Amino acid sequence: MRIDDLAWFTDLAETRNMVDTALSTGISQSALSRRLAGLEEEIGTPLFDRLGRSLRLNRQGQIIADAARDVRGRWLDAVEQARRDVDPERGTVRLAFMHSLGTWLVPELLRSYRAEHPGVHFELVQGAARDLVDRVTSGQSDLALVGPEPTAEIRAGEVRWAELAQQSLGLAVPDSHRWSGRPDIDLAEAHDEPFVAMLDGFGTRILLDQLSADAGFRPRLVFESMELTTVAGLVSAGLGVALLPLEDPNLRLPGMAVIPLRTQRRRELGIVWTAGGADVAGAALPPPVQGFLDFVIASRQ
Incomplete structure (x- = not known):
């Protein structure tokens, strides 16, 4: 069974009708019959009970159908994530920020950025400044808006920092x-x-x-x-x-x-990201993350 077999099989499990599945998938009815026969031969057991022109999943077929839905769903999610990671207009940015920035700085940045890049998605996490820096170094978050400047982590080469503002x-x-x-x-x-x-x-x-x-x-x-x-x-x-x-x-x-x-x-406010990304040696930041990082730094200059 191949990945592309999952689509017609899960559709057939829903419609229980060869004609309906042929119409929805664009695969001829005869081809569907051959694929189903081949699949049942591969597994070694019938997957449907034949009731005239209708089909009904049997116990073995239900086991395969449940697994097919799960695998297909995860595959489609992975494909979408991979596409997002290379598309700056459709990617996901995992942004962490301090609670105190949720009333002004973060809403300002997200509102302005999403107006120009509506396809970019954000996964947001709030927390303590020290914990947020740890999320970046551990790879749980892409970027973190924190303060004060995490000098120990910067000196250790774990993160990079761009100052955005200072508060008395x-x-x-x-x-x-x-x-x-x-x-x-x-x-x-x-x-x-x-x-x-x-x-x-x-x-x-x-x-x-x-x-x-x-x-x-x-x-x-x-x-x-x-x-x-x-x-x-x-x-x-x-x-x-x-x-x-x-x-x-x-x-x-x-x-x-x-x-x-x-x-x-002063209370320094800034953004941190992994020291292995962006324009230093190591893996580059994903395009949507780099795009948002550039926007944040430029917006506060």
């Missing part, structure tokens, strides 16, 4: 806090404050850990979240203070003030 950092406090209204602040002043923070491994948490270590203290965490909007909401409710980017309008909530930090450090 601030200390978010409730409006009623004694610091509300200040023009700026050193993070070290907050060493005794309760902190609301992102979970370990998330981008802003990585920055908080680095900056607080530089300031000589470890934050006292009262709540950890995977959403920056939740962090901002809990600060506005008076639960504590938090490190937040200044330029994200989705994090400006009533009842909260964000005081600029006295630091040169």
Whole structure:
């Protein structure tokens, strides 16, 4: 049995009629009869019970039909995937991104790109920045939008990075806090404050850990979240203070003030991809992935 036999056999299993299958497949009725006879001889058993002009799958035929549908479906999926991988207008891009970018950057990029490339499909995954970089190095995702810059993985030659934006950092406090209204602040002043923070491994948490270590203290965490909007909401409710980017309008909530930090450090936002792809030695990125990567980098310049 060959791959192209699967189409007529699965059709015949559905129609149970040689004439109908001949019409739908374009194979003559006599040719179908010969193919069926040859298949049954190869397997060593009849696959249909003959009821006049109609056919009905017997138990052995049902086993073969189920397997034929499964194999044909997987074959067609594989053929389609292979075609997509070489066609920049029909491919699939496996894109991972941080939760905080799902409210502005990712929708902007996808909306603009799909307007010009409607045949490109996206498989999207959200997660912590550290986990997303791991997805790229392990081959689970093609690209990841993360921050801050994953310097360890870049130095190790595991990923490549293109910076897309920088955001200044601030200390978010409730409006009623004694610091509300200040023009700026050193993070070290907050060493005794309760902190609301992102979970370990998330981008802003990585920055908080680095900056607080530089300031000589470890934050006292009262709540950890995977959403920056939740962090901002809990600060506005008076639960504590938090490190937040200044330029994200989705994090400006009533009842909260964000005081600029006295630091040169910024929240870098960028895109990472495998170090074995694109214009370095190793396998090239699939055309649809390379096309979207080029678009993202060009759109932020």
